[in-house]
Amino acid sequence: MSAHAGSISAILSDHRLEGCEGALGAYIARQRWGGAQGRTIRTTTIVDAAVVSERDPVLIHTLTAVTFTDGRTTRYALPLGVRPVGDPLTERAPDFMIPWAQAPDPIALYDAVGDSTYIEWLLEAVRGQLVLQTSSGTLRFSCPDPAALDTGSISSVRHLRVEQSNTSVEVGDAIFLKHLRRVETGPSQELEMSDALEAAGFTHLAPMLGRAVWESGGEPPAPLVLVQRFLHNSTEGWALALTSLRDLYANAESVGQADPAERRAMVDDQDAAFLAESMRLGKVIAEMHRALAAGAPETDMAPAPMTEASLNTWANTMTRELDELLARDEPSLDPLIQVRKAVVARFDQLRGLSPGGLLTRIHGDLHLGQLLRIDTGWVILDFEGEPDRTPAERRELSTPLRDVAAILRSFDYAAAAAIVERTALDSAEADMLHGYGEAWADANRDAFWSAYLETIGSRPILPAPGPSLVLRRAFEVQKAVYEIGYELGHRPSWVPIPLRFLLRGTNQ
Numbered sequence: 001m002s003a004h005a006g007s008i009s010a011i012l013s014d015h016r017l018e019g020c021e022g023a024l025g026a027y028i029a030r031q032r033w034g035g036a037q038g039r040t041i042r043t044t045t046i047v048d049a050a051v052v053s054e055r056d057p058v059l060i061h062t063l064t065a066v067t068f069t070d071g072r073t074t075r076y077a078l079p080l081g082v083r084p085v086g087d088p089l090t091e092r093a094p095d096f097m098i099p100w101a102q103a104p105d106p107i108a109l110y111d112a113v114g115d116s117t118y119i120e121w122l123l124e125a126v127r128g129q130l131v132l133q134t135s136s137g138t139l140r141f142s143c144p145d146p147a148a149l150d151t152g153s154i155s156s157v158r159h160l161r162v163e164q165s166n167t168s169v170e171v172g173d174a175i176f177l178k179h180l181r182r183v184e185t186g187p188s189q190e191l192e193m194s195d196a197l198e199a200a201g202f203t204h205l206a207p208m209l210g211r212a213v214w215e216s217g218g219e220p221p222a223p224l225v226l227v228q229r230f231l232h233n234s235t236e237g238w239a240l241a242l243t244s245l246r247d248l249y250a251n252a253e254s255v256g257q258a259d260p261a262e263r264r265a266m267v268d269d270q271d272a273a274f275l276a277e278s279m280r281l282g283k284v285i286a287e288m289h290r291a292l293a294a295g296a297p298e299t300d301m302a303p304a305p306m307t308e309a310s311l312n313t314w315a316n317t318m319t320r321e322l323d324e325l326l327a328r329d330e331p332s333l334d335p336l337i338q339v340r341k342a343v344v345a346r347f348d349q350l351r352g353l354s355p356g357g358l359l360t361r362i363h364g365d366l367h368l369g370q371l372l373r374i375d376t377g378w379v380i381l382d383f384e385g386e387p388d389r390t391p392a393e394r395r396e397l398s399t400p401l402r403d404v405a406a407i408l409r410s411f412d413y414a415a416a417a418a419i420v421e422r423t424a425l426d427s428a429e430a431d432m433l434h435g436y437g438e439a440w441a442d443a444n445r446d447a448f449w450s451a452y453l454e455t456i457g458s459r460p461i462l463p464a465p466g467p468s469l470v471l472r473r474a475f476e477v478q479k480a481v482y483e484i485g486y487e488l489g490h491r492p493s494w495v496p497i498p499l500r501f502l503l504r505g506t507n508q
Contacts, residue, residue: 008049008135015058015082016107021045023100024064027111028076033165033181035387038489040069047075048216050134052121057089058082059118061134063183063214075183077214077224081112089115113167113179116157122179123149123171126210126227137216139224149175149209149227165387170230176206178226180384184391187220187300192395193292193361193383196301200291204284204379206231206372233375237281237368238414244274245418245440252436253429263439271440277373278411278444282451284378285366285407289400292360293461303358304397306463310359311350311471318347318478325485332495335503336484343502346477349470356463359397364389366403367410388486400461401468404452405475409483409501411441411448416497425496434500477505 012018025044029036048063060080067073080098083089085106090097096114112118125132125141127149132139143149158170169177180190197205206228213221248270252258255266268275295301322344326337336343363370364385372379385394415437416425423429462468483498 006135008046011049011051011060015060020100020109023098023109024078025066027098028066028078033167035165041066042069043067048134048136050132050139057115057117059112059121061139076181077183079112079118081110081115081118083108114159119157119169119171119177122177122225126212137214139212139214141212143210165384174230176228176230180223183214183222185219187395188223189385189391189394190383191223192300196295197288197291200294202288202291204377206379206381231372231374231379234372237371237373240274240277240373241368241414242418244271245415245437248436248440249418249422249433252433257432260439263436264443267439267443275443275447278447279451281371281378282448283455285403286452286455288380289360289461290459292362293358295361300395301361303360306355306357306359306399308355311353311355315347315350318474319344321478322481325481330488336499339503343477346474350474353467353470356467357399358461360400362398362400362403364394366406368414399471401472402475405472405479407448408445409476409479411444412501413497415441477502
């Protein structure tokens with residue numbers, strides 16, 4: 001295959017793609033990684049392009065900018081493919097097709113990340129350390145050890161169906177490829193975090209085999225593709241949790257109603273294996289935070305002391321985010337409006353705390369879906385940070401307790417999601433299962449937290465025990481507020497999951 005740049009208009013004209021931008025915007029708006037749910041697109045414009053393959057199939061790198069009616073613009077890495085109508089790929093990869101009605105000669109337009117031919121080209125470009133000039137920038141591929149990326153014949157390309165802000169692909173039995181989608185200005189949280197942790201000797205990462213970055217003008221390089229070693233015998237943390245919960249709920253249905261002590265005893269008896277995994281995970285996350293707290297002085301990774309100003313800023317931000325949520329015209333928020341005062345009281349507790357511990361770089365979007373369990377332990381997959389926050393916000397120093405709170409919320413989410421698999425959240429069966437799910441979540445939260453604290457030990461990373469607990473709980477509440485906003489835009493039927501947590505917390 002040849003690859004070359006040209007003007008965007010010429011590339012679109014040569015491949016019969018004039019006027020396709022509206023279809024690209026509509027496709028982006030439907031994707032989890034687009035972050036466009038609940039927002040209206042004003043304009044869609046291709047702002048960078050290069051031809052990767054002229055034929056069989058046509059493959060074109062693009063950066064596509066979407067401007068929303070709220071005035072914000074996001075750029076997306078959206079490689080395009082063109083095949084004849086009726087090509088078998090349209091049947092094999094329907095989720096990647098981009099509907100577009102054009103005449104007189106229709107073509108099949110699609111997101112090329114769904115095409116194994118494009119994935120193979122990416123791997124060859126990384127292995128060969130290609131430098132490709134685009135219409136307004138450069139795609140730069142790098143590979144520290146090309147021999148380690150020698151996959152031989154690629155037996156399969158499998159796209160992972162996970163809730164992420166990127167598209168993840170398993171290639172054969174050797175490679176895990178992550179195609180990032182949002183192209184953002186400023187240094188990359190993903191690259192900075194993974195590089196810093198590797199340098200600090202943190203081993204619970206998938207080894208990095210290569211990457212592709214986009215460069216333009218004076219902007220820092222923006223990662224587009226990360227290539228990592230495939231982790232054999234791996235299971236996603238979310239899947240492990242759901243398996244444990246399915247077994248618990250099956251037993252619970254035969255037992256029926258039980259008091260809290262009986263439910264906790266059933267969890268302890270039935271779920272010893274996952275409780276042990278939660279303890280291992282607490283240790284791993286603490287080790288990650290210890291590595292981040294050792295960031296090099298006078299760099300963006302260097303830690304700083306927590307201050308009273310930090311605590312007041314967090315309290316103000318938490319309250320503002322709550323009030324922005326409650327300002328929505330959503331009847332489902334009425335119960336939260338009734339307990340606003342109690343929720344804000346959780347945030348206001350931060351204002352009187354004695355500051356202590358460090359502000360460090362943090363993961364920023366930890367949950368069970370970002371973790372893999374392999375033969376040797378837990379591995380962390382993703383360091384992009386919370387997708388709906390700005391790049392600058394994701395790179396801000398914060399307390400490691402923000403990551404802890406996110407994991408603890410993930411246990412609660414798993415317990416509720418396993419109920420959704422079985423029955424409606426407002427059913428009598430769900431009412432009975434909620435007690436068992438809360439017992440499961442509480443047991444795993446306790447296991448994680450105790451192992452985390454033991455591993456942190458006496459290092460001056462966290463505040464004193466009392467303030468740490470107050471701070472952790474406030475971040476859990478903030479996370480639940482964020483989750484309600486997310487679910488309103490993505491899965492309205494799941495709003496009761498974080499809402500139940502907040503309402504339960506205000507009654508304790």
